[in-house]
Amino acid sequence: MTRLTNVKAPQTPLRRVTNRSAIRLPATPTLERLRSQAANCRACPLWKPATQTVFGEGPPGSRVMIIGEVPGNEEDLQGRPFVGPAGRLLREALEKVGIDARKVYLTNVVKHFKFEPRGKHRLHKKPNAMEMSACRPWLDAELQALKPQVIVCLGATAAQALLGRAFRVSQQRGQNVSSPLAPFVLATVHPSSILRIPEQALRRQAREEFVADLRVAARAIARIS
Numbered sequence: 001m002t003r004l005t006n007v008k009a010p011q012t013p014l015r016r017v018t019n020r021s022a023i024r025l026p027a028t029p030t031l032e033r034l035r036s037q038a039a040n041c042r043a044c045p046l047w048k049p050a051t052q053t054v055f056g057e058g059p060p061g062s063r064v065m066i067i068g069e070v071p072g073n074e075e076d077l078q079g080r081p082f083v084g085p086a087g088r089l090l091r092e093a094l095e096k097v098g099i100d101a102r103k104v105y106l107t108n109v110v111k112h113f114k115f116e117p118r119g120k121h122r123l124h125k126k127p128n129a130m131e132m133s134a135c136r137p138w139l140d141a142e143l144q145a146l147k148p149q150v151i152v153c154l155g156a157t158a159a160q161a162l163l164g165r166a167f168r169v170s171q172q173r174g175q176n177v178s179s180p181l182a183p184f185v186l187a188t189v190h191p192s193s194i195l196r197i198p199e200q201a202l203r204r205q206a207r208e209e210f211v212a213d214l215r216v217a218a219r220a221i222a223r224i225s
Contacts, residue, residue, distance in 0.1 A: 023134075029141045031060050038111060044134035046112035046127075051076045056107030056142050064099070064221055065148035065182075066090070067139070068108045068190060069157040073122050076113035081106045086192040090154070093191070093211045097218040107142055109161045110135045124192075132161055143181060149224045151182045152217050155190030163187065174213040176220070184220040188213035 023043050026033055035055040041047060054071035057080055066082075074084030082090055091101045109132055115122035127135075139161075153159040156169050162185070163177055169187050179185040188210060197203040 023137045025137060025141050029145045031056070031142065031145050034138065034141050034145065038138055041111065041135075041138070043137075044112075044131045046110070046114055046131055049115070050112040052079045053111050054079055054081055054108065054113065055111055055138070056105055057081050058105030058107075059103060060146070062103055062105040062146060063149040063224060064103065064152070064217075065105045065107065065143070065146055065150070066152045066154060067158045067162065068106075068154040070108050070110040070124070070127050071113045072124055072192070073113065073115070076115075076122075081108055085195055086190065089191040089194060089207070089210075093207070093214050096211050097215040099214065099218050099221060105142075105146055105148065107139065109139055109158050111138055126157065132157070136161070148182050149184065150217060150220050151179075151185045152214070153185070153187040155193065158190075159187035174216050176216070183224075184217070186213065186217050186220070 023041065025037070038053050038055045041053055047053070054075045058065075068082065068086075071081060072084045072086060075081055075087070081087070087106075094101045094104070110127045112135075113122070114125045114127050114131065116125050117123075151162070153162055153169075156167075159167050159169050162181060163179060167177075167187065169189060173188045174186065177185045177187065189206070191210065194203060194206045194210060197206055
């Protein structure tokens, strides 16, 4: 799991804006302009129940991009990615492997929180194909603006969105995947899946495996530094 090996995945070329009728992007996107424009995104119905758009966050010169699935409850309330429990677990793991989270660009495939009300709580729901397609121009534009050297996909939704539906995180996690998106692309589990493991020993093992995957990314970052 910790070897820097190359494996092939279905090629998913960086798509230019395919939903211009819903999202009109500047010819030369910058992260600041994209963030401002995305605040008023109405490309799919998810904006209606959500508190706000949760756009990517990180230094504009970052060469490392971490991509998750969709904002969670805390992210929706604060308007920032990876600030809830899963985000804290991610930051702890990054610190363990020597990756400075302040130098990483964090984002999600979908920019609005999708949830199901359950009493006083809002439970996360997986975005569907239409919602991911509607939001995809924002992710493509972030990739164009940032041009990352290292991409880490968290969970199956992010991995399959970027690497193709045939990609299997359970089989290919922690491996460098050949992709036109960046010189180094790696997928691992989403930290929220670790938090859902009820048994303490299994949860601890899952955290160790997650850290091992991120350690592979840390070695790739060291190569480009």
